[in-house]
Amino acid sequence: MGELEKEVGEKRLETPDKLFNKGFIGMTVINFVVYLVYYLLMVIIAVIAQDQLHATLGQAGLASGIYIIGTLFARLLMGKKLESYGRKAVLRYGSVFYLLTTVAYLYVPSIGILYVVRLLNGFGYGTVSTATNAIVTAYIPKSRNGEGINYYGLSTSLAAAIGPFIGMVLLNLTNFYFIIGFSIVLITITTIASFLFPVKNIVLSAEHRKLIASWSLESFIEKKVLFITFIAFLMGFAYSSVLAFLSSYAQIIHLVPASSFFFVVYALVITATRPLSGRIFDTYGENYVIYPSYICLAIGLLLLSFTTSNWMLLLSGAFIGLGYGTFMSNGQAICLKKCEGHQIGVALSTYFIGLDLGLGIGPYLLGELRRVMTFQEIYRIASLLPVVCVILYALFYQSKISLPKLQEIKGEK
Structure with a gap:
């Protein structure tokens, strides 16, 4: 060691x-x-x-x-x-x-x-x-x-x-x-x-x-990051509704020209906010970044389900960028916080498996719902998943260091 x-x-x-x-x-x-x-x-x-x-x-x-x-x-x-x-x-x-x-x-x-x-x-x-x-x-x-x-x-x-x-x-x-x-x-x-x-x-x-x-489960999966991996699965599942159905949805609501700029807005918002979210993570802890990411993704998907104009579509892209884009990187940072050294490779692999599974399974399951639901209803269902993440995170996730403890350490320094 x-x-x-x-x-x-x-x-x-x-x-x-x-x-x-x-x-x-x-x-x-x-x-x-x-x-x-x-x-x-x-x-x-x-x-x-x-x-x-x-x-x-x-x-x-x-x-x-x-x-x-x-x-x-x-x-x-x-x-x-x-x-x-x-x-x-x-x-x-x-x-x-x-x-x-x-x-x-x-x-x-x-x-x-x-x-x-x-x-x-x-x-x-x-x-x-x-x-x-x-x-x-x-x-x-x-x-x-x-x-x-x-x-x-x-x-x-x-x-x-x-x-x-x-x-x-x-x-x-x-x-x-x-x-x-x-x-x-x-x-x-x-x-x-x-x-x-x-x-x-x-x-x-x-x-x-x-x-x-060895070929034990522990050699493939890092247990310390299983919870945040499950949250990543839910977030990826919710976001997959955008990747899979946005182009088809835009045709139905007659907003195809604006939809081509959806991911441009998404990228611009992330580029502008990510440095700040990283500093907040390091200074105050993950909770001050992760909770807003859940809320923003839920707002973005809900707004998308009610979209009737160009500005609403692009605004939903901004919120979804703030939500999923912020979570994706900060979830990875949580893995680094939980593990060190030889554990990092397995921990990050475990985390991205959760994200990939959500992105891969989501389109199929939500696509099956499309047979009995409208796109608007699918996006409303998807918007509930980040809310579930808020509840699970509040109940089961424990930060390694709380804000009061962080302030105490700063005071000692």
Whole structure:
């Protein structure tokens, strides 16, 4: 354990107070490109499956969703093996695999082959993103975890807005092969960067190596973050209603032009507020950030269900950005607060499994409700989930350090 703590300490001491160091910036940029390609391909793959492979709507939906299955497998396996394989190796060879499986899109003669390529590409994406999420923590000063994770989370949020926008523009102006070529160029750059990037591995004790070598549930799932992971599942489930149905809903309420700016507003709001939310997290504790995120998401989804005009649609996007966007990064910061050292990889993997499951299962279950409900009713049901999160969080979550204790410590200093 002493070696482990020494290694972690050395990495923290490289940049004791400076947040925007080379390591932090480099890993954030790599993560941005990885997520950008993920979102770019996600919005076009169903269209391609139907237009070029003559797939049914159900088959096209499976082609999109099977990606998440590959991602979940990667998070489970790499979350467990990250430290034993080494962060450096997982990042580098995961990037190579992500690149090769993206090249494989150039040869998809049938819907069956597309399923295989999507599954493997999802595994590559999950591997690289699991590695970047753990590696970046070594470059964040411990006293600025909340602020650092929120800045890092901007790479994901901006990719979620810019990726779909680029994908739709390229789909209208070019063709599938040009889009894949563009994606290959981006991933090639990040793959080269991952080999040039100086990643340090954590030195594990014999006890930790024994745990990783076992196939017990504890080696795959970090129990300390199970509660916040379940909350992440509910939040992801609620947000999936936006990702899955916004375009169809906008057509029904005749607000298609405004809907194209929905995620732009979402991204702008997150960009403007995330640094502040990170400082609040570090200064006053997670409760002062997490509770508002639940409330904002509930307001945003409820407002979306009553939307009849452009300004209401964009305002709902702002609230949803404040809600889900703020929670996503600060939930990750809670995981860092709960765990240290060798636990970080498994903890973050566990957390993102919850988010991915919510985003993956939500569209299917809510889509089944669409048979008997209107979109407005679905969004009202989705708005109840953040309220459930408020209740569960208030009843069962215990912060490691309360505000009075924090003030006491500050007073002593």
